[in-house]
Amino acid sequence: MILKDQITNIFVQVDDFCKEFDSQIKQMKFQALGDEKKRRNRRSMMSDSEIITIMIGFHLGAHKTFKHYYREIVCGYWKNLFPKALSYNRFIELQQRSFVVFALFLKEKCLGKCTGICFMDSTTLKVCRNQRIHNHKVFKGLAERGKSSMGWFYGFKLHLVCNEKGELLSFYLTKGNVDDRNPKHIKKMTEQLFGKLFADKGYLSKALWEMLFADGIQLFTKLRKNMKNHIMKMEDKILLRKRAIIETINDELKNHCQVEHTRHRSVNNFMMNILGSLSAYCFFPKKPSLNLKKVNDGQLFLSFA
The missing domain is CATH 3.30.420.10 (Ribonuclease H-like superfamily/Ribonuclease H)
Incomplete structure (x- = not known):
């Protein structure tokens, strides 16, 4: 099981990116539409950063079904980390709203x-x-x-x-x-x-x-x-x-x-599953790698102009 410190560390990185993304979107909307009319901007109880963190935590752990992970771990073991957790059905409906932010976070912050x-x-x-x-x-x-x-x-x-x-x-x-x-x-x-x-x-x-x-x-x-x-x-x-x-x-x-x-039941959740898997891999503490070192054998080479 993933420790709370690991989830907190992931949430901090995701939340910083989401705040920067929201500020850029607001600035673009203001330049394009102006500030003459009031527009509805009702926020969900769970932020995009919380939704993305929960998705990454699922793919980092050893859980096979997301339903058991959300109900037992997120709403149970991590209840103090996510105090405003939604019901399982509502979370499945809302997670696709974070697709754009999730894709940008993967591209900008996770890739090497x-x-x-x-x-x-x-x-x-x-x-x-x-x-x-x-x-x-x-x-x-x-x-x-x-x-x-x-x-x-x-x-x-x-x-x-x-x-x-x-x-x-x-x-x-x-x-x-x-x-x-x-x-x-x-x-x-x-x-x-x-x-x-x-x-x-x-x-x-x-x-x-x-x-x-x-x-x-x-x-x-x-x-x-x-x-x-x-x-x-x-x-x-x-x-x-x-x-x-x-x-x-x-x-x-x-x-x-x-x-x-x-077990996919919609195309949107299939895409979120791919983003969550790739992002979770980028947070692995140890990845398969090659230890490449060039050794100088001391040989002399002659070059002719």
């Missing part, structure tokens, strides 16, 4: 910075079992069938980019039938990246390599059996073997943060 070494991969988000595809109605028209290395599935794909410290740099959500090499979403994911990008065989594409190279990013992938070998530095070969770091992140997101489950 590029260090020149990045890893990219995608993972499947199944919304139902394959036997129930024809009866599924929640994501009808949104989710699509796709195929991964683990077989066929029905749902979405979550594309992630991380650095060698295990920090998330960017993410993108697509339908299940979208190719990993789609230049549209890769262009958006790599806008603020530079240096070297390591990925699996699913990202093998000459056009993609040329597009990223023009943006100052060098793509490294493993080769297929029928492809000729290319000369590569030993440092890059070692980093390519360490691409399992992003596989570990996908595993923690699915098994610990519960980014994937088949």
